[in-house]
Amino acid sequence: MREPLPPDLFDEVCPTALSPVRVGDKWAAMILTCLADGPRRFSELRVPLRRVTPKVLTASLRALERDGLIARDETRAASGRRVEYRLTPLGESLLGPLEVVCGWVREHIDELLAARESFDAARERRTA
Amino acid sequence: MREPLPPDLFDEVCPTALSPVRVGDKWAAMILTCLADGPRRFSELRVPLRRVTPKVLTASLRALERDGLIARDETRAASGRRVEYRLTPLGESLLGPLEVVCGWVREHIDELLAARESFDAARERRTA
DNA sequence: CCGGATCCGATGTGATACTG
């Protein structure tokens, strides 16, 4: 948690768009993962999620907050504004199931991609 | 499996739209569940999934087939056409994780709905 | 620093009608 999140955390792994299993919207699973080991600031989350615009990140965070999976803590000080997001107990309880499906995807992503390629190739042949 | 699928199988339970966890598109998880105990014909699937139009059901089945999760078997006979869908080994391997997330939803759906209601009520107050 | 406002294309979902 003390360490900042690496910028390439989701660059290669976790191709959410490719997985048949989704948690919340496009970015929700990554957000939960980022919060698994402690609270994070908005700008901290933007590092690994650098391909998402602020607006969309806000929308995802709001949706997770609405579901009671994360909580938002805002503190105003002379140094400026500080907003932190953290998992609620409910959000933490979702980490287990989330890891189960992530494990499944990691284990079978090759079969999945091969099946798609094969299917698309067969369709291509039929169209041609 | 020999028994037909009950028409109200998904009427109350499994409010997929309410769950933050999704498998494939809107109907994919229900389809996999229907196929868990054996192959089913297109028209058999339409019984529990009576709120989905043929076009959308076809699209869902195609998507699952593309991912290699189900297989499509077509046989033509004098009695007419017969198309059956069944889980592939890959599809069967997904049943475990699927049940894990379904269990989580069953266990926490009340907290989830309460959180949403509370959040929306607070937002309502702010707007007013 | 942490967003909101606005616009827009892509995608998902569905009703209705029709077909090999």
Place this chain on the structure above:
DNA sequence: CAGTATCACATCGGATCCGG
């Protein structure tokens, strides 16, 4: 029986610009 064709609509994700 097992789908297709067409049209319509809502939501999602993103680009861009703006604000406290």
